[in-house]
Structures are given as structure tokens and as C-alpha cells.
Amino acid sequence: MSPPTSATSRDRLRIAIQKSGRLAEPARALLASCGLSWRESRDRLFCYGETLPIDLLLVRDDDIPGLIADGVCDLGIVGRNVLGEQDGERRNGGREPAFREWRALGFGACRLALAVPESWDWQGVSQLAGKRIATSYPALLSQWLAEQGIAADVVLLSGSVEIAPRLGQADAICDLVSSGATLSANQLKPVETLLQSEAVLAGPAAEFDAVRGELAQLLLRRLDGALRIRHSKLLLFQAPRRLLPALLPLLPDAEVPTVMQLDGEDDLALQALCHGAVTWQRLEDLKRAGARGLMVLPVEGMLA
Numbered sequence: 001m002s003p004p005t006s007a008t009s010r011d012r013l014r015i016a017i018q019k020s021g022r023l024a025e026p027a028r029a030l031l032a033s034c035g036l037s038w039r040e041s042r043d044r045l046f047c048y049g050e051t052l053p054i055d056l057l058l059v060r061d062d063d064i065p066g067l068i069a070d071g072v073c074d075l076g077i078v079g080r081n082v083l084g085e086q087d088g089e090r091r092n093g094g095r096e097p098a099f100r101e102w103r104a105l106g107f108g109a110c111r112l113a114l115a116v117p118e119s120w121d122w123q124g125v126s127q128l129a130g131k132r133i134a135t136s137y138p139a140l141l142s143q144w145l146a147e148q149g150i151a152a153d154v155v156l157l158s159g160s161v162e163i164a165p166r167l168g169q170a171d172a173i174c175d176l177v178s179s180g181a182t183l184s185a186n187q188l189k190p191v192e193t194l195l196q197s198e199a200v201l202a203g204p205a206a207e208f209d210a211v212r213g214e215l216a217q218l219l220l221r222r223l224d225g226a227l228r229i230r231h232s233k234l235l236l237f238q239a240p241r242r243l244l245p246a247l248l249p250l251l252p253d254a255e256v257p258t259v260m261q262l263d264g265e266d267d268l269a270l271q272a273l274c275h276g277a278v279t280w281q282r283l284e285d286l287k288r289a290g291a292r293g294l295m296v297l298p299v300e301g302m303l304a
């Protein structure tokens with residue numbers, strides 16, 4: 001396996017993903033669904049692309065934007081929260097944007113929220129004036145406070161932010177929320193959402209050279225196909241022609257269905273690619289409207 005080389009001498013694409021943590025497995029699975037496979041180095045930090053010249057670097061998620069900015073990696077999969085915070089840091093330091101969000105990937109959903117003690121009677125953001133707010137996202141919080149016209153003190157903590165009010169370190173907090181269980185456990189309630197986050201494909205703000213540009217475009221095309229069919233199902237059924245006007249409105253998320261005439265009858269066979277959830281409820285509704293022989297099939301791949 002060839003060792004990592006510098007950006008200028010590379011004709012392979014390098015993608016940074018989280019080594020372990022919430023985004024590690026789904027990121028790898030998504031790239032694998034684009035037809036990529038790898039041989040892993042013994043230290044499990046570098047994966048050499050076998051099917052395509054696209055390698056993986058396994059790192060801490062916080063390092064991903066910087067690796068792209070420095071050209072060590074070409075692309076990365078990271079939370080929008082991390083990308084936004086580091087972009088804010090760069091801007092605050094007077095530096096040019098060096099990376100940007102290329103695609104939202106539909107996993108790792110959470111939000112960056114402002115939370116206050118449950119005992120507060122929340123009237124609005126003006127209550128934050130002069131208060132201390134603990135966070136690991138100082139750039140995003142400061143930017144939001146400035147937009148709201150609020151002067152408050154930002155207390156920087158790298159973890160366990162929710163405990164800060166109980167320790168008397170802060171009056172409120174700004175942290176990631178998913179289920180809300182951590183906030184409740186610390187007698188806090190969310191009052192404002194600063195950012196809706198999910199995993200994103202991040203790329204450089206600048207253009208690639210020709211070779212890596214082509215590889216990136218190939219990957220993006222496959223990724224768009226994979227994202228599009230991720231929740232898609234192929235629905236097959238039969239129905240009398242006269243019932244079509246009642247059946248088609250039950251498929252609002254479907255592409256124009258393929259309709260086949262069955263031999264010598266007024267019956268049709270339909271094939272519809274549905275992009276939303278095909279639930280039992282939906283199948284029952286279709287059956288009630290006259291569909292027969294309903295079958296739901298997974299979609300393995302699609303290229304528009």
C-alpha cells in the first residue's frame with residue numbers, strides 16, 4: 001500500500017471521515033454504497049481505495065475542516081455544526097473561507113440549541129443580556145448573539161457543557177441536542193435553535209485540479225444517486241384501468257409510473273418508484289382503492 005503523499009503530487013482523491021464516533025459507520029456505509037471499497041492499513045488510519053483511486057483518512061471529526069483547508073484531504077464527512085464553527089473561527093480571524101458544504105447527507109441529525117434552567121420563565125432572547133453562556137461552539141454562539149443584538153459572556157467548555165449552570169459556571173448553555181434527554185437530566189430546557197445540523201460532505205472553497213476534479217464529480221454523481229434512492233422503494237401492483245384516477249393520488253412521491261397492459265384484460269400492471277416511506281398504512285390505502293398483488297422491492301442503485 002502506498003503511503004500518503006502531499007496534495008500537489010496526488011492523483012488520487014482523499015476523503016477524511018471520523019475514525020470512531022457517531023458519524024464513522026454511516027459515513028463509510030454511504031461511501032461503500034457509491035461502489036467504493038478499500039484496503040485498510042495496519043494502524044487503521046488510512047484506507048487505500050481499491051475500486052477507484054479514492055482513499056480514506058480516519059481522523060477526529062474536529063480535524064476534518066482543517067485537513068481540507070490545508071489540502072491534506074480533498075473532501076470530508078463532518079457535522080454541519082463542526083464545519084460552521086470552524087468556518088466562523090476562520091472568519092473571525094480575518095481568514096478567507098477554505099471549505100464549504102457540498103451536500104447534506106441525511107444522517108447525524110441534531111441541533112445546536114440554547115438552553116436555560118427549567119426554573120426560568122422564558123420571555124425571549126433579551127433575557128440573555130449580561131448572562132454567562134457555556135458552550136463548545138463559541139463562534140456560532142457569538143455570531144448568533146450579535147445577530148440578536150445581545151451582549152452576553154461566552155464561557156468556553158470543551159465538554160460536559162450541560163452541567164455548567166449547576167456548577168455555577170454559567171447561567172445558560174448552548175450545545176447539541178438530539179433527544180433532549182441530556183438537557184432534562186440537567187434540569188435545562190431548550191429555548192432557541194441556532195443551527196439545524198446533520199452530516200455533510202465538505203469540500204474546498206477552491207477548485208480542484210483536472211484529475212481530482214473529475215474524480216470528485218464522479219463521486220458526487222454516485223452520491224446523489226445513492227442519496228436519492230436511500231429511502232426509495234419500487235412498488236409493483238395491478239389494478240383495473242378505471243381505478244387509476246383514484247390510485248395515482250396515493251403516490252404523490254412517486255416518479256411517473258410505468259404502466260403495462262395485461263393480456264386481453266382491462267387490468268394494468270403498474271411499477272412506481274416511490275421516494276417517500278412506503279408504510280403498511282399506504283399499502284392498505286392502495287388496496288382499499290382497488291390495487292391488487294402489491295409488492296414492495298428495495299432499490300439497489302440508480303443513475304439518472
Ligand SMILES: Nc1ncnc2c1ncn2[C@@H]1O[C@H](COP(=O)(O)OP(=O)(O)OP(=O)(O)O)[C@@H](O)[C@H]1O
Pocket residue numbers: 018019020021022023059060061062078079080081082108109110176177178179197198199
Ligand atoms: N446527540 C448528539 N450529540 C452530539 N452530536 C451528535 C448527536 N447526534 C448527532 N451528532 C453529530 O455527530 C457528530 C459527531 O459526534 P461524536 O459524539 O461522535 O463526536 P466527537 O465526540 O467529537 O468525536 P471525535 O472523537 O471524532 O472528536 C457531531 O458533531 C454532530 O454533528
Ligand SMILES: O=P(O)(O)OC[C@H]1O[C@H](OP(=O)(O)OP(=O)(O)O)[C@H](O)[C@@H]1O
Pocket residue numbers: 159160162175176177178179180181182183
Ligand atoms: O439530546 P441528547 O440525545 O441527550 O444528546 C445531546 C448530548 O449528546 C452529546 O454528548 P455525547 O453523548 O456525545 O457526550 P459528550 O459530552 O462526550 O460529547 C451532546 O454534547 C449532548 O450532551
Ligand SMILES: [Mg+2]
Pocket residue numbers: 060061062
Ligand atoms: Mg470531536
